Amino acid sequence: MILKQLNEREAQVLKAIVYEYISTGKPVGSRSFVQKYSFSLSPATMRNIMYDLEQMGYLSQPHTSAGRIPTDKGYRFYVDSLLDTYETVAKNGVEVREELLTREIELDKIFMSIVRMLSLISKYTGIALMPKPDFTVVKHIEIISLTANDVLFIIVTRTGIVIHKNVRLSSPVNQDELYKYSRFLTAELSGYSLVEIKQSLINQLRTVTGIEPQVRDIALDITELALKDEKEPEIYIDGIENLLHIPDMVETEKLREVLRFIEQKDTLRKIMEELRQKEGVFTLIGEEIKEIAIPCCSIIASSYKIGNSPVGVVGIIGPTRMDYEKVVPLVDYTGKVVSNFLTQMTK
Amino acid sequence: MILKQLNEREAQVLKAIVYEYISTGKPVGSRSFVQKYSFSLSPATMRNIMYDLEQMGYLSQPHTSAGRIPTDKGYRFYVDSLLDTYETVAKNGVEVREELLTREIELDKIFMSIVRMLSLISKYTGIALMPKPDFTVVKHIEIISLTANDVLFIIVTRTGIVIHKNVRLSSPVNQDELYKYSRFLTAELSGYSLVEIKQSLINQLRTVTGIEPQVRDIALDITELALKDEKEPEIYIDGIENLLHIPDMVETEKLREVLRFIEQKDTLRKIMEELRQKEGVFTLIGEEIKEIAIPCCSIIASSYKIGNSPVGVVGIIGPTRMDYEKVVPLVDYTGKVVSNFLTQMTK
DNA sequence: TATTAGCACTCATATAGATAGAGTGCTAAT
DNA sequence: ATTAGCACTCTATCTATATGAGTGCTAATA
Numbered sequence: 001m002i003l004k005q006l007n008e009r010e011a012q013v014l015k016a017i018v019y020e021y022i023s024t025g026k027p028v029g030s031r032s033f034v035q036k037y038s039f040s041l042s043p044a045t046m047r048n049i050m051y052d053l054e055q056m057g058y059l060s061q062p063h064t065s066a067g068r069i070p071t072d073k074g075y076r077f078y079v080d081s082l083l084d085t086y087e088t089v090a091k092n093g094v095e096v097r098e099e100l101l102t103r104e105i106e107l108d109k110i111f112m113s114i115v116r117m118l119s120l121i122s123k124y125t126g127i128a129l130m131p132k133p134d135f136t137v138v139k140h141i142e143i144i145s146l147t148a149n150d151v152l153f154i155i156v157t158r159t160g161i162v163i164h165k166n167v168r169l170s171s172p173v174n175q176d177e178l179y180k181y182s183r184f185l186t187a188e189l190s191g192y193s194l195v196e197i198k199q200s201l202i203n204q205l206r207t208v209t210g211i212e213p214q215v216r217d218i219a220l221d222i223t224e225l226a227l228k229d230e231k232e233p234e235i236y237i238d239g240i241e242n243l244l245h246i247p248d249m250v251e252t253e254k255l256r257e258v259l260r261f262i263e264q265k266d267t268l269r270k271i272m273e274e275l276r277q278k279e280g281v282f283t284l285i286g287e288e289i290k291e292i293a294i295p296c297c298s299i300i301a302s303s304y305k306i307g308n309s310p311v312g313v314v315g316i317i318g319p320t321r322m323d324y325e326k327v328v329p330l331v332d333y334t335g336k337v338v339s340n341f342l343t344q345m346t347k
Numbered sequence: 348m349i350l351k352q353l354n355e356r357e358a359q360v361l362k363a364i365v366y367e368y369i370s371t372g373k374p375v376g377s378r379s380f381v382q383k384y385s386f387s388l389s390p391a392t393m394r395n396i397m398y399d400l401e402q403m404g405y406l407s408q409p410h411t412s413a414g415r416i417p418t419d420k421g422y423r424f425y426v427d428s429l430l431d432t433y434e435t436v437a438k439n440g441v442e443v444r445e446e447l448l449t450r451e452i453e454l455d456k457i458f459m460s461i462v463r464m465l466s467l468i469s470k471y472t473g474i475a476l477m478p479k480p481d482f483t484v485v486k487h488i489e490i491i492s493l494t495a496n497d498v499l500f501i502i503v504t505r506t507g508i509v510i511h512k513n514v515r516l517s518s519p520v521n522q523d524e525l526y527k528y529s530r531f532l533t534a535e536l537s538g539y540s541l542v543e544i545k546q547s548l549i550n551q552l553r554t555v556t557g558i559e560p561q562v563r564d565i566a567l568d569i570t571e572l573a574l575k576d577e578k579e580p581e582i583y584i585d586g587i588e589n590l591l592h593i594p595d596m597v598e599t600e601k602l603r604e605v606l607r608f609i610e611q612k613d614t615l616r617k618i619m620e621e622l623r624q625k626e627g628v629f630t631l632i633g634e635e636i637k638e639i640a641i642p643c644c645s646i647i648a649s650s651y652k653i654g655n656s657p658v659g660v661v662g663i664i665g666p667t668r669m670d671y672e673k674v675v676p677l678v679d680y681t682g683k684v685v686s687n688f689l690t691q692m693t694k
Numbered sequence: 695t696a697t698t699a700g701c702a703c704t705c706a707t708a709t710a711g712a713t714a715g716a717g718t719g720c721t722a723a724t
Numbered sequence: 725a726t727t728a729g730c731a732c733t734c735t736a737t738c739t740a741t742a743t744g745a746g747t748g749c750t751a752a753t754a
Binding site for chain 4: 047064
Binding site: 241 | 489603
């Protein structure tokens with residue numbers, strides 16, 4: 001196959017075919033297509049173009065004598081061409097209301113309503129990866145005794161997120177001793193982000209003076225232990241039922257697979273985690289989702305930031321054949337709103 | 348219709364019909380049924396019995412000249428008759444492993460694995476209502492300043508549950524002042540359950556002496572505010588995909604309704620909350636779920652306790668036509684295991 | 695050289711009719 | 725009280741057939 005840039009006409013046709021297939025769900029045939037889109041071309045010519053596009057890998061046929069449907073490569077072309085122009089659309093007709101955010105205080109509720117909104121507006125499944133605490137700034141640390149050997153390590157971040165972890169000690173420590181640790185840790189660590197603490201601060205503090213060395217050492221040990229295997233940030237999902245009215249999902253087995261994938265969350269989290277590190281809106285189409293084959297599904301996601309660090313992801317899961325014009329700006333815009341909000345909140 | 352006790356034979360037949368319908372999913376007809384279950388009766392007699400059972404409301408026909416299917420009343424009869432005898436089966440063949448529980452420390456993880464197990468073993472959807480914190484005993488209270496007027500109120504319970512809530516104050520308070528509050532509250536409230544604190548303790552403490560009256564008053568105000576509209580306990584769900592292979596769920600619209608119901612969580616929570624207050628295993632069959640019509644679904648749930656207070660619920664959601672023999676003991680046993688574990692843990 | 699008209703062929707889908715199978719209700723006989 | 729027999733009903737399944745939309749190819753046209 002010869003590599004070749006699409007010429008203008010081919011590009012137009014390809015976009016229109018993908019668009020048509022997205023809205024109807026039926027393979028696009030030459031005759032009705034030229035008519036509907038008033039191309040001043042005969043069906044025969046259209047067939048030739050389609051044939052070329054098929055050769056180049058943008059289209060395929062479910063069977064001989066059926067119309068064409070886009071391949072993943074075809075969708076990819078379509079989305080990319082959208083991204084060039086969608087920004088002007090972004091604020092129009094998209095109903096994410098910023099005030100909604102400021103009314104709520106608790107972060108989990110905020111994200112729940114964001115995910116709900118995404119699903120309601122897009123009519124697909126909304127997803128959000130909660131902010132990775134790594135980049136949030138410690139405000140307070142408290143260690144509380146549970147049983148003789150078990151303590152609860154609590155970090156409060158400046159955003160009001162509470163991270164807590166049970167830690168089992170090798171020897172019992174009483175609560176008064178724990179208070180000392182808490183005071184020491186709060187004094188030394190507040191104002192720093194978790195990632196700074198993990199990567200360097202703990203080790204620097206190992207030699208700090210002006211504190212009983214034993215308190216210092218045990219306190220830092222507990223901190224290290226508590227931060228070691230940090231809990232994966234939660235994923236919120238809403239609108240799973242929207243996956244059901246995806247026309248391509250008639251085969252129950254496919255649907256089960258998708259549901260299992262979504263419920264399982266680990267794989268989804270891994271994928272989201274990767275997306276977090278990309279800039280802006282990112283789209284995973286069909287088989288491009290490498291970890292697992294989720295049939296007929298695409299993910300459109302945007303990482304959001306606190307300041308300059310991308311800390312989480314919002315987006316939607318929908319059918320590969322989906323309404324990209326609407327969804328891409330929606331997800332992008334939502335990401336920006338969340339970024340602004342969180343950045344504001346942390347100041 | 349004349350109210351009448353079922354005679355022995357009718358009861359036998361009814362049980363067998365429900366059983367047969369549960370396993371095959373097809374309306375039970377007279378001829379094949381007498382054959383399969385080797386009743387020494389002719390199909391005609393069976394038809395007469397079926398006719399009677401239908402008159403009494405235990406069976407119905409999807410259409411003339413179809414076999415019979417159980418009504419909700421029929422299922423109810425079947426389950427009740429099961430409950431009389433299942434206890435001997437309870438510990439056999441049920442694979443909830445108690446050791447699994449003791450290895451985990453964090454409560455949410457414990458419940459996640461319980462729900463997972465329920466869904467895996469039953470092949471239906473597992474559900475759990477987390478322990479209502481009302482009956483858990485306070486271990487420690489800490490108030491931490493977030494912004495000038497916002498503070499974070501943290502309660503740690505003896506079980507290691509962390510409850511936190513943002514509270515907005517009318518006038519700014521600095522962190523040192525907050526420490527005083529924390530110390531006072533921890534001293535006065537630890538060892539009491541939240542429900543005791545809410546119902547009487549706060550008011551009793553209003554007049555306590557030996558502490559600056561201002562600290563006392565504000566601290567109690569904050570506590571009252573924080574405990575006022577307590578967060579609803581979370582619901583864990585696993586195995587939604589199992590709802591898909593329910594044969595009666597072929598109609599997508601039904602399935603969507605069920606999924607929406609499960610995702611919505613509020614209604615589910617209300618139902619679970621009611622179940623929490625019942626003793627032992629409880630079964631809601633089909634239309635008996637009053638809040639909403641979840642088509643073809645039943646809920647089997649068991650409340651679990653800490654000490655003597657029922658604090659939460661575990662159970663499963665499955666098709667009305669489900670394998671009650673297996674599920675009822677499973678849910679019951681799981682409830683007991685969780686009760687033991689939590690009661691143990693809290694001591 | 696690019697486009698178009700025409701034609702034979704393919705495939706998926708929809709429709710209608712026929713048939714088989716399982717079930718019921720009723721009546722009369724046991 | 726139970727059963728055999730019979731006419732009737734409803735569903736599911738199969739078959740055949742027609743229809744429509746699509747393709748690829750070739751030859752004519754601009």
